[in-house]
Structure formats: structure tokens, C-alpha cells
Amino acid sequence: DPFANEPFRLPVLRINSQKPFNAEPPLEVLTDSFITPNELFYVRNHLPVPDFDLENFKLEVLVGGRKLALSVDEIKKKYKPVTITTTIQCAGNRRQEMSQYQNVKGLTWGACAIGTARWTGVRLRDILLDAGFDLNDNRFKHIQFNGNDKDITKSSYGGSIPKHKAMSIDGDVIIAYKMNGVDIPRDHGYPLRVIVPGYVGARNVKWLHQVVASDEESSSHWQRNDYKVFSPSTTFETADYKKAQSIQEMPVISAISTPAEGSKVESDDGVIEVKGYAWSGGGRDIIRVDVSADGGKTWKEANLVKDKPGADDSTHSWAWSLWNAEVEVTPGKKNEIVCKAIDSAYNCQPEFIGPIWNLRGFLTNAWHRISVEVED
Ligand code: MTE
Ligand code: MO
Structure with missing residues (x-):
């Protein structure tokens, strides 16, 4: 069972799916505090929570032909730490209401697939510049992220963001190692997770193990064939995933x-x-x-x-x-x-x-x- 080693979760969470685990806190408690306690933060997993061997773990950063490999300790020592307070929301938040209007395909989230945390880590920009990223090199248009959670074909969860978001000084994209002052809990990406403030939850890749500068968006299913919005009259037969834009920044x-x-x-x-x-x-x-x-x-x-x-x-x-x-x-x-x-x-x-x-x-x-x- 690939789900044999899942972390403990509070029974108060409202479960949408057990394997993979998907759950949200009750609406009555969601807004009790500005910062969502880690144990109450919604969980959206597409795959089993991966095991980590911290001793041998290195984050891989690929820029052109160059490769930088960094342990979690090296990341903490080498770059300036910052703390960013951000809300993360799943693109499927409040889907239940949409499905009541007319049937849709996806997990039935209420209004709590959203939460706010203080994430501590280092700027992605600092790491990419260190890896030799040249801001004037127009070959690179996207920064791709791969997680360590894998499906049965051994391909991992992934996503990407445009270069301007990743490299802008005020984009506040970080590689985080702490969530609300403690090591990131396993469900939320231990030991490293990319935090992309203001963007859809799906790009905040958990269990991060690889960052790649590329001319293309991530080739992952979740970047190319999911997380895109079509007109109300579009059907599964007529949906053109190649043409539609990936959800990135979220609406009000x-x-x-x-x-x-x-x-x-x-x-x-x-x-x-x-x-x-x-x-x-x-x-x-x-x-x-x-x-x-x-x-x-x-x-x-x-x-x-x-x-x-x-x-x-x-x-x-x-x-x-x-x-x-x-x-x-x-x-x-x-x-x-x-x-x-x-x-x-x-x-x-x-x-x-x-x-x-x-x-x-x-x-x-x-x-x-x-x-x-x-x-x-
Ligand atoms: N990262 C990995 N590696 N695997 C995933 O399944 N789910 C994404 C994103 N990052 C996911 C991931 C989606 S769709 C959302 S909404 C957020 O993580 C959920 O983050 P949370 O579980 O910490 O709330
Ligand atoms: Mo999501």
C-alpha cells in the first residue's frame, strides 16, 4: 500500500478523499485566527505523502547545462532567510456550490480549501542567480518545480510559474522550510516547499526536489491538462487544453x-x-x-x-x-x-x-x- 505511511491528521478535518488524502477544516473555525494553525490547514494531496531521507536529500537546481545541488542545511546557511505571510487557496475552493448549479468533475470542496500561514525560507531568486541564471537570457521563460511524490509510473507531481514571477524582487517566491515557525509538516511538504504568493495553490509544489529553468511550462499533467478554465458551454469533448491558459494568479x-x-x-x-x-x-x-x-x-x-x-x-x-x-x-x-x-x-x-x-x-x-x- 503506497499510503501505508501517511501522517496523523486531526479527526475534525472534513475528509473529501482518504487516498490520496484531501480534507478541509470546518467553516466555523476557519476564521477564528488570521493565521491558520498547521493542523487545521486544508490538505490537498494528489499522491501518497513521500518518505524523506533527510541525510541524503539534496535539492537539484538546473539552469541550462549547470546543476546546483543543495542540502536543506546548505540552503539555510547560504541564503538570507525571509518570512512571507501568504494565503494559499486551491483552485477548487467552493466547488460544491458550482456542482450544485450543474455537475462538475473534481473533489467536492466547501469554502475551506484556503488557509494562511507564515512561511520561512530563502528567495528562489537568490538560489537561481547562484545557480547561474542570467536575467537577460531569453531562453528561460518558465521555472518548473518537481515534487518527490510519485504516481505508479514513477512520475512526480509538478508545476511551473513564469520567469517574471520567479525572478522579480517583489514576487516573494521562496523555497520554504518552516510553516508557522516549525518544520513544514509532512502533509504540507516536508522538508522543502516552494511558496508562490498570490498564485493558485497547485503551483506551491510540496516535497520539492527539483527546480528547472526552461523555455516551456512544466510538462506535468497538472500544468498542461488540469487547472485550466473553459467557457460554460465547453464540454470534455470540445475542451482544448493546449489553447487554454493555465490558472496562475487568482481572482478575488x-x-x-x-x-x-x-x-x-x-x-x-x-x-x-x-x-x-x-x-x-x-x-x-x-x-x-x-x-x-x-x-x-x-x-x-x-x-x-x-x-x-x-x-x-x-x-x-x-x-x-x-x-x-x-x-x-x-x-x-x-x-x-x-x-x-x-x-x-x-x-x-x-x-x-x-x-x-x-x-x-x-x-x-x-x-x-x-x-x-x-x-x-
Ligand atoms: N505539491 C505536490 N508535490 N503534490 C501535490 O499533490 N498539491 C497542490 C499543491 N502542491 C500538491 C502540491 C495543490 S492542488 C494545492 S491546492 C496545494 O499544494 C495544497 O497545499 P496544502 O496541502 O499544503 O494545503
Ligand atoms: Mo489545488
Whole structure:
């Protein structure tokens, strides 16, 4: 059994698939703290968690004909450490809502395939420059990453990002060895993981063992034939994966964490508290979250909580904003609570799922709607 040596996981996680392991924390606890505790951070594994022999492990960095091999200790000693606080989100977050609209293919994630952590490591840029990467060499257009988790054909999970993201001084792409101050837990990539702030979760390759400068995107299945979005009318027969763009930077999203969908809420004064998260990719900050208690007719601006705890080297707003709002409700009936966020580029979320529906159920970022019964 390739899954015989999987790590321990908290029973509170909501399991989407056991082998490979995929699970998310309960929505009620997701927004309790700005930093998601490691044990509650969603897990998205495509393959078994690999075993590591740290003694003999070296990260391989290939640039043109040159090869640099670095142990974890060498990485820690040779390059300047930085800490980046970033939110990581799976492209399938909130897929459940899209699949309720119309069937899609993929794991049924709720709204918790997202989390925020402080990652400590060294800049990918520093390592690549050390390996002889020439910024003026136009042969290299992509930086590819390979993990140490392998399928039955022995091919590993992989992904790539464009050179400009990898090499820009304020891209904050790091090779991390710590997650929230401790060695990265096995489920999240021990001992090394690339962190690509503002990009889709899929490019944050765990169990990193190889970095390759290339003229092409990664040839892995997950770069070429997955994590792409098609028009609502595209079918599996007509989907042209070669033509479609890979998901990289993520669009603006938000979700309500409390109250829970379908719950009964008590209110003496006709007001209830609503809480949630909002995030946008590309380092775009959240500038406003609007909350409605009447299905989107009238809106109230939420309070944004942005206090990033601890020292941080981030050059952009890579992390989410938590928010809360007190909204007026009508007791004795169902109230439709809705939220929508606006990012620093004034991007906003689409009102409905229909126009963004896609066969794989990616990037579900329509207004988040829940229905609660209010009792007085
Ligand atoms: N890296 C490897 N090596 N193998 C994987 O299966 N899954 C990717 C990415 N990196 C994956 C990986 C996907 S799709 C996501 S959303 C994130 O890791 C999930 O990270 P997490 O499990 O730490 O939350
Ligand atoms: Mo993902």
C-alpha cells in the first residue's frame, strides 16, 4: 500500500478523499485566527505523502547545462532567510456550490480549501542567480518545480510559474522550510516547499526536489491538462487544453464563515453578526467587503481585520483579510445573507455562478450566499 505511511491528521478535518488524502477544516473555525494553525490547514494531496531521507536529500537546481545541488542545511546557511505571510487557496475552493448549479468533475470542496500561514525560507531568486541564471537570457521563460511524490509510473507531481514571477524582487517566491515557525509538516511538504504568493495553490509544489529553468511550462499533467478554465458551454469533448491558459494568479473571492448555511440564529434586537474571509491573488489587497441580509438589495460595509502578526518580509498583500459586520435581519423568516469583496484593482466578484460555470468547477468566486432562519 503506497499510503501505508501517511501522517496523523486531526479527526475534525472534513475528509473529501482518504487516498490520496484531501480534507478541509470546518467553516466555523476557519476564521477564528488570521493565521491558520498547521493542523487545521486544508490538505490537498494528489499522491501518497513521500518518505524523506533527510541525510541524503539534496535539492537539484538546473539552469541550462549547470546543476546546483543543495542540502536543506546548505540552503539555510547560504541564503538570507525571509518570512512571507501568504494565503494559499486551491483552485477548487467552493466547488460544491458550482456542482450544485450543474455537475462538475473534481473533489467536492466547501469554502475551506484556503488557509494562511507564515512561511520561512530563502528567495528562489537568490538560489537561481547562484545557480547561474542570467536575467537577460531569453531562453528561460518558465521555472518548473518537481515534487518527490510519485504516481505508479514513477512520475512526480509538478508545476511551473513564469520567469517574471520567479525572478522579480517583489514576487516573494521562496523555497520554504518552516510553516508557522516549525518544520513544514509532512502533509504540507516536508522538508522543502516552494511558496508562490498570490498564485493558485497547485503551483506551491510540496516535497520539492527539483527546480528547472526552461523555455516551456512544466510538462506535468497538472500544468498542461488540469487547472485550466473553459467557457460554460465547453464540454470534455470540445475542451482544448493546449489553447487554454493555465490558472496562475487568482481572482478575488470571499466567503461567510458564520453563521452557518441553514442555521437558526437568535436575535433580540434584529441584528446579527456575520463573519468571513476575503482574498485576492496577485498581491492585490482587499479594499472593501459588502454584506447584505436581503439577498443583495441593500449592503453594509464590513470591518476588515488585517493585523498580520509577527515580523514579515512580504512586499505585497499576499494574505487574506478577515471581516465582520453587524447586519439588520427580519425575525421570523429566512434571511439571505450575501457577501462580496473588492480588491485593490477594483475587481469584484460575479453575482451568479452560471456565467462562470466550468466543467472542472474551478475558481468559484460568485457572491457567497447563505440562508439563515432568524428567531427572536
Ligand atoms: N505539491 C505536490 N508535490 N503534490 C501535490 O499533490 N498539491 C497542490 C499543491 N502542491 C500538491 C502540491 C495543490 S492542488 C494545492 S491546492 C496545494 O499544494 C495544497 O497545499 P496544502 O496541502 O499544503 O494545503
Ligand atoms: Mo489545488
